[in-house]
Each structure stands twice: as structure tokens, then as C-alpha cells.
Amino acid sequence: MATRIGIGLLGLGTVGAGVAAILNNPKDRHPLIGDLQIARVAVRDLNRSRPVELDPSLLTTDPQEVVDDANVHVVVEVMGGLEPARTLIMRAIAAGKSVVTANKAVIARHGEEIAAAAAAAGVYVLIEAAVGGGIPIIEPLKQSLGGNRIQRVSGIINGTTNYILSRMAHEGANYQSVLKDAQELGYAEADPAADVDGLDAADKIAILSGLAFGGPIDRSGIPTAGISNLQSRDVDYATQLDYGVKLLAVAERVEDDEGDNDKTSLPLAVRVQPTLVPSDHPLAGVNGVNNAILVEGDPIGRVMFYGPGAGAGPTASAVVADILNIAGIRQLDDSDGNLDPLLAASSWRACHLVNSSQIRQRNYVRFTTDDAPGVIGRIGSCFGDQGVSIQSIVQFDPTDAAAEIVVITHEVSNGAMKSALEAITALPEVRGIAAHLGCL
Ligand code: NAP
Ligand code: HSE
Numbered sequence: 001m002a003t004r005i006g007i008g009l010l011g012l013g014t015v016g017a018g019v020a021a022i023l024n025n026p027k028d029r030h031p032l033i034g035d036l037q038i039a040r041v042a043v044r045d046l047n048r049s050r051p052v053e054l055d056p057s058l059l060t061t062d063p064q065e066v067v068d069d070a071n072v073h074v075v076v077e078v079m080g081g082l083e084p085a086r087t088l089i090m091r092a093i094a095a096g097k098s099v100v101t102a103n104k105a106v107i108a109r110h111g112e113e114i115a116a117a118a119a120a121a122g123v124y125v126l127i128e129a130a131v132g133g134g135i136p137i138i139e140p141l142k143q144s145l146g147g148n149r150i151q152r153v154s155g156i157i158n159g160t161t162n163y164i165l166s167r168m169a170h171e172g173a174n175y176q177s178v179l180k181d182a183q184e185l186g187y188a189e190a191d192p193a194a195d196v197d198g199l200d201a202a203d204k205i206a207i208l209s210g211l212a213f214g215g216p217i218d219r220s221g222i223p224t225a226g227i228s229n230l231q232s233r234d235v236d237y238a239t240q241l242d243y244g245v246k247l248l249a250v251a252e253r254v255e256d257d258e259g260d261n262d263k264t265s266l267p268l269a270v271r272v273q274p275t276l277v278p279s280d281h282p283l284a285g286v287n288g289v290n291n292a293i294l295v296e297g298d299p300i301g302r303v304m305f306y307g308p309g310a311g312a313g314p315t316a317s318a319v320v321a322d323i324l325n326i327a328g329i330r331q332l333d334d335s336d337g338n339l340d341p342l343l344a345a346s347s348w349r350a351c352h353l354v355n356s357s358q359i360r361q362r363n364y365v366r367f368t369t370d371d372a373p374g375v376i377g378r379i380g381s382c383f384g385d386q387g388v389s390i391q392s393i394v395q396f397d398p399t400d401a402a403a404e405i406v407v408i409t410h411e412v413s414n415g416a417m418k419s420a421l422e423a424i425t426a427l428p429e430v431r432g433i434a435a436h437l438g439c440l
Contacts, residue, residue: 005327006039008072008097010063010088011079012050014186015102015129016041018316019076019323020052032327033320039071042079067092074326076319077101078129080190086110089125093117100322102129102315105194108203108219111210115346122337124329124344126322131204132291133159134314135307136321141211141295142345148297150212152252155293156286157204159310160187160195161227161247166287169235169244187289187310198226198247198272205249209270212251212295215351217268223356225273234366234435237396237406243276243364244284248438256354265350269359275438276364276408283440357415362391362439364408365421370429371403379405379424386420388412402431408439 007023009016020041026033041054042063060066067075067088075092077099079085086106092099093114101107107114107127118125128138141153156162160182167173167181179196182188187195194200202224210216227247238245249272256267277284282304286292291309296302308314325343369375376393383390389410396404409417424430 003035003331004037005035005330006069006071006073007036007323008039008066008069008075009041010066010075010077010085012041012043012052012054012059013078014312015078015315015319016076017050017052018312019078019319020054021312022316022320024052030324032324032331035331036323036327040066040069042066063088064091067095067097073097073330074323075099076323077103078319079103080105082106082109086114089114090117093121093123093125096121096123098124098126098326100126100129100319100326102127102319104130104200104203104207108206111207112216112347119339119344119346122339124326124339126325126343127207128322129315129318131207132157132293132305133289133307133309133311134317135291135293135305135309136318137208137293137305138211140305141208143342145295145297145300145303146342148300150253150295150297152250152296153205153208153212153293154248154250154252156246156283156291157208157249157293157309158195158198158201158247159289159291159308160189160192161201162286162291162309163187163289164196165227165235165245165247168232169239170287185289186312193228196226196228198224201247201249201272205251205270205272208293209251209268209351210347211345213253213266213268213349213351215266215347215349217270217351217353221353223271223273223359227274230274231435234364234437237366238276238364241276241392241394241406241408242279243439244279245274245437246277246283246286248273248275248277248283248440254354254358254360257358258355265352267354268351269354271356271359271438273438275440277440281440357413357418359414360411361414362409362411363417364406364435364437364439365433366435367405367407367424368431368434369403369405370431371401372429375403375427375429376405378427378429379407382423382427383407383409383420385423386416388416388420404434
């Protein structure tokens, strides 16, 4: 006969309430859900009204009580933030309890420490909800794609910014009011700067990179730009040039051109930035809160994972899947002290970020210049001098006697691009760089 498995929820906000709603209503879902029982729940405010019905005696404002409760077998951390979340996860591991977390901020920064502690304690820490909301991407990277040599993982991995960009592009909606909608819909982080400044996407690409390439990277070294400085004018110009603008995160294997690097460490180029996407590219049709992750590997080629990237239901779906994985193993009751190596997933190699000047990509740049003869030619010469090949150069309507010149380059290193831009901004006719985005 199956034993009940006690679930301790750290948090009953958007995601926690979504998880409780599934566990409260097991009918027609996986039979193991019927064996899961919410045993204790930590919140900040006992009096806040909740969208799920729970016995009020289960609630506490002391999250340690949840971790320490003898009836809690699996700890589900959905409170967010770095602390006390990290300490509570470590405490649960030390108590021999498996953990499920949606907290990409903690995993991107402390994942190595947490994974090592979990391996030593013989427990699992599962993180499917930390990237891509409801999209299964963590377990596929750990298990289903394990036979591949991954070359590149890229995509749209922040629902809030994709929702904002889609509504701005399709409805001409105002940035601030759409951000407010995203917060009300439960998509945004507690501090939405994490979304709009690209930090959440950087956390997620750090996690995906670690799984895809088999080793952690330095989260703080990821070049990151968000959408808070993106101007609607660039979205309009991109549309006229047959592109959409998406906040893209990329992690790829590259050569490291700097001679003295450690040959045993895998060089990676990782970045987050607003990027022009050709309108016929698969990522161009990913709109609203949806996310999409492209994984390119040998021999599979390219696969795309697509679906809702944030929100209560989709994220709770991923959390409950992780709980079920742990519950399934507990129900087998054949624990020999060894963890399932695919589910636990641990590093097998060193990886390092290459210097960002070595990152190669196409670029979109908008210059404001005097509306003077010959300026386009001089800009072109500066690019040519640095070996930067231009795909297109277009002058848009001048305003107040200033011209707007938009350049799309072929693929070039960030170092060469930086040198060309320094030379261009030194030209007397050039007033400045109004925008610099990536381009697929
Ligand atoms: P949220 O709505 O702000 O909920 C946070 C919950 O944690 C609230 O119930 C809050 O209590 C409780 N809490 C926070 N600090 C606490 C403390 N010190 N002691 C006790 N309780 C505390 O956040 P969320 O959107 O559910 O996100 C939770 C986590 O999931 C975050 O790591 C987030 O990045 C991640 N995530 C979210 C989504 C999404 O779509 N929202 C998707 C994927 C991953 P009160 O309710 O009393 O304030
Ligand atoms: N704030 C995050 C987003 C939640 O918008 O993608 C899902 O991780």
C-alpha cells in the first residue's frame, strides 16, 4: 500500500498557490498525486486572502518550521529571493529531504554548492520550473538529449519581457502599462527589474548552459542587456526591415582565441540582449508569455521547446512533475543510497566564458548624425577599416536636421565592432549611437 508523502511549501504566492491547486484536486491526474499531502506551508502574511483553500492551521510565518516538520518529506521552495531561500534549501538537504525549487536566482548562483550537498546527502534537488515555466527543458537536457554533443542553446526565456515586447509590437501598447499587466498576471518577479533588465534571463541561460555543456559557468560574467532602454523607434525600424525584436539568451561552444587559456576547460560564449529576429525565423512567432528554447546538437540537429514561460498554472505543472519524480522513487522504496545519475545530474567538466570581445554576432546599430552629404560613406569606411562587413545601411526620416542611419552588419566579433563604433563616434557628423542590438 502506498504511503502518503508530505509536501512542505515554502511560499503560497503565484506558484505556490498553483501547486496547491493541483495537489488539492488530483482527479484525472497522475495517480501518484493522490498520495501527496500538503503538510505545512510558509507565508509572510497569515491574513492575506489566497486563491486556494487550505486548512489555516497548516500555515506558518516561520519557514524553518516547514523544513523541520517531521511530516514534511519533500520541501518545495517557491518563495523566491536569495535568502532565506538558499539557507532553507541547504537545511532541507542536511535533514535528508529532497527539494523542488522554481528559484533560478538561487540555482544560478549557488547551484554547485547545492548540488554537491544534495549528492553528499543522497537527496534530489529538482529545478524544472526554474527555466521556461511550464516547458519541459531541464529534464530533456539532463536525460533525453544526453547522447548529443550540444553546440548551442538559445531562445526566449523570460515571459514578462516577451509579453511586453509582443504587446508593444502588435498593439502599440505603452511599456509601463503592459509591465503592470504582466505583474497582475503573476508573470513578473517580485522586483520586475530582474525581468526587464535581463537578469532573470541571464540566471536561466546560466542554468541551461551548465546542463547542456556539463559544467557551471560564472553567472556574474554573462554580458546582459534587458529591454528597459529599448526604444519603440527601434522596434518600428526593425519591423520595416522585416525583423521582430526579442530578448534573446544564447549559450554556445566557441573557440577561445586567447592563447593562454586552460585547454581542459570548454570555452563558451554566453549573452542576453534584445535581438532582431528575421520574421521567418521560428523564434519570431513566439509571442505573449510564451517562451521557446532551441537546442542544437550532434547528431540531433535542432529541436525547439515551446510553451507558456510563466504564470501560476504552467509553472505549477513543472513543479508538480518534479515532485512526482521524487515521489515515484520514494514509492519504489528500494533506496540503496545511490541517486539516479540522470535525475540528479552532476557536472563532468570545467567550462569557462570567453572574453566578451570574442563573442561573434550580427549587429543592429542606429546612429544619429548630421543630415550631411557623405556621412553614410564615412560610416561605411570605418566599418570596413575594422573588417566589419555591412549587410544593409538605411537612412530613416531625418528629424530636426538630424539623420537616423541604421546599419545591420554581418557576423563579426564584439571586439572589431567596438573598434569600428569608436571610430564612427569620433566622426564630426556623428552625434551618437542611439541603439545597439543583436541580430540573428
Ligand atoms: P510570489 O507570488 O511573490 O510568492 C512568494 C511567496 O513566498 C508568497 O506566498 C510569500 O508570502 C512567501 N514568502 C516570501 N518570503 C517569505 C519569507 N521570508 N517567509 C515566509 N514566506 C515568504 O512569487 P512567485 O511568483 O510565486 O515566485 C516564486 C518563485 O518561483 C520565485 O523564485 C520565482 O522566480 C519563481 N518562478 C515564478 C514564476 C511565475 O510565473 N511567477 C515562474 C517560474 C519561476 P505572502 O504570500 O504572505 O507574501
Ligand atoms: N518572471 C519570470 C518570467 C517568471 O517572466 O519569465 C518565469 O520564470
